Amino acid sequence: MNTQFWLVQAFNGISYGALLFLVGSGLSLIFGVMRIVNLSHGSYFLLGGYVALSVIHTTGSWALSLPVAALAIAAVGIVMERLFLRSGGALARVRDAVIAFGIALVFRLMIGRILPQIIPGPLGSIVQLALVTAIIAVPVYFLLRRISAIPIETDVLRQVLLTVGFAFLFQQAALDIWGGNNMDIVPPAELTRSVVVGGIYLPLYRIFMIAMAVAIGIALWLAMEKTRMGAAVRATVDDAQMARGVGIDTNRISMFIFALGAFLAALGGVIGGAFLGIYPGLDFEMLPLAFAVVIIGGMGSLGGAAIGALAVGLADNFGKALFPEVSYFTLYAPMVLILAIKPTGLFGRD
């Protein structure tokens, strides 16, 4: 263990921290604004990687896959937040319709599987599937309207559980669409080279990751500190009720932040997919790490997320290199201590 070992490990840790910053900062902002822990954040990471794989597969462009995947998952985040993390409003009907359609489709497919003779296919099978599904969906829709969702906005536990339910749905969707194999995102050849600095080989890709995280971090910081929207977000983090009182549309802000969080996580998935790989189960592996970042850094604090990401990246790397048998323990035990001493995290505001 010479200086070179320490330098290489530190570099690896910092670049891993850069990746964790992308995942953790979104989770932190979502917590700050909405007071919920988004347990489907790991899924956004995984789905981002998968969407990027598809984009690369069809267009061959890695650079294009970054924005496309991030925007696609941001859209998923918006739909989830608008339709499911709030109960009332005009969109309640849309949500009930979506759910009714989903139930009807499952029902129809189940009937087809268990009793194939009940529904013979006189029409084209897709048309028949759509027709039968629609016929089942209508009564289900009216039943759901009658039951009506119990308001969920103020119930943090139910919101959190709902995001877990979605994490399971996303997991299955990813398995269905992309299969169960371990896949790799291959970055362009220019980024796979290494540069030699002072006798140490540094992969260019890891330098790119750090640069990307720094750029995004600065952009986020500027947006939060210098723009009107950022001020509104900060006000909502500090005191949502007061913010509403002075005329800030916290409803819109929570949608915006949720989309931003999903965007960043998906971006992390695309970037991280090149050296972690993209495989089923990655979602629930990233989630606790993102948690560690948020907890160490403090919830709702961008600077805290950066420090937390660095700390977790370094702790993870050095832990695995120095004490492989207890490496995860050395990562999560400090997290417990921090939470026990200061529940809002090291840099969190109460």
Next chain:
Amino acid sequence: MGTQRIKILIVAVILVALALIVPKSGSFVVLLATRAMAFAIVAMSLDILLGFTGLASLGQAAYFGVGAYLCAVLATKFHFGLGWDFWIVVVLGILIGMALAAIFGLFAIRASGVYFLMITLALGQCVWGLAYRWNSLTGGDNGINMSGRPNFGLDLSNEVTFFYLVLAFFTVSLLLLYLLVRSPFGKSLAGIRERELRMQILGYNTWLHKYIAFIIAGGFGGLAGVLWAQTNGHVSPETVVLTTSVDALLMVVLGGAGTLVGGAIGAAIVFGLREYLSTLVPWWQYVLGGVYVLTILYLPTGLMGIPERIRQARARSKKEPSQSGDAKKLASVPS
């Protein structure tokens, strides 16, 4: 009081029916029921925290896991617990669950709400990390394969005999937990759930109450872990992974938090759906995820809450028969 007796009677009838019907339904059902009942004990122990004390724990798999690993390590490394000393392992499993909860509780009980959720998650991850990485003790990712179940006159390698044993443990756990929540201690837990500050003002040491509840839940988790290890003959980090804790939490919510049997019903439904659907369609997890989302959105009190919701709906429509249409419209669109 009358309805309470009827409820107990229903549960007793179901248990007797299980004991009579399951052994005759083939080895697949026997194993399924055994696994569901072993896991139902964790779900019920979690209900003590979630439903009766108002603490949502995302780390219940930790106690389950240490119980399971204890059983597996003793059996494979020390050949202990293969005969009558299985009962010692059961006691040790309960004790190690309680001991771990006693340590973790010192960190966790201070927090509440989402913070409690996160700290229990972190604690659960600590245990998972050790199970996953501590190769020399836990076998790392591969886990530990156990060779056969104990035999102490009763040969537990017989699936039906083992089913009866787990059913007995399940019944005793249900009974003990029921007595716990009906006791004055259980009542004060409910008081803490409703309004902790008021309980403090009344002079209750709410921290100690929550701490004891946490330890009791850990003990039952450890017991369930021992049974789980013996059921599967294999223990791996899967046992302590985050999704296992999440599963237990969702089972309780699905069945109905604060009802005790809700956790068991949730476990039965989840295990049943999983095994049955996975033989039927490859996309079974959509159904499970969908059931979770629907329950949380439309039935926050769980399946056990359905009668109450129907009663409420009836009372509402009786009260305003003339303008029930308008009332419904208002109720469904909260401002």
